[in-house]
Amino acid sequence: MLTKKNILLAGLVGGILFLVSMFPVELGVCGDNSYRCGQTLESMQMLLGIFPAIFLLSLIIYKMRDEVFEAWKRFSLWFVPLSILIIANTSSHSGGWGVGFGNEQELLAIFFPILYSIISIVLILRTHARLGK
Secondary structure (H helix, E strand, O other), X not given: OOOHHHHHHHHHHHHHHHHHHHOOOOOOXXXXXXXXXXXXXXXXXXXXXXXHHHHHHHHHHOOOOHHHHHHHHHHHHHHHHHHHHHHXXXXXXXXXXOOXXXXXXXXXXXXXXXXXXXXXXXXXXXXXXXXXX
16 A cells, blocks of 8 residues: 555665665675676666655655645656656667767666656645645
């Protein structure tokens, strides 16, 4: 069941895994010379990048009315899996869009959490304002 508490916990766990995937050598997850471990965690990092946003947004709406949470949850239930699928199925080779930095997968791994956060904040504020305090 997707309750406020469960989504907050999922965001926290996903956010922690995201941070671990960002600093695998420093946290002792990968050795200095472990290329395979680093590559695996880099791929995982791209897929988990949305979880810090989920955690922060769920913290914001935790004490708000249930109607605000439900509106955000409905949006999140289709956006998050869709963005993860798109990122996972995007080529990790450079040059696809002619962008001068990174690759398509990295670009999407940055773009989707930002887009998710912006849309979520607008949705939360609109729903909160519509319902009144």
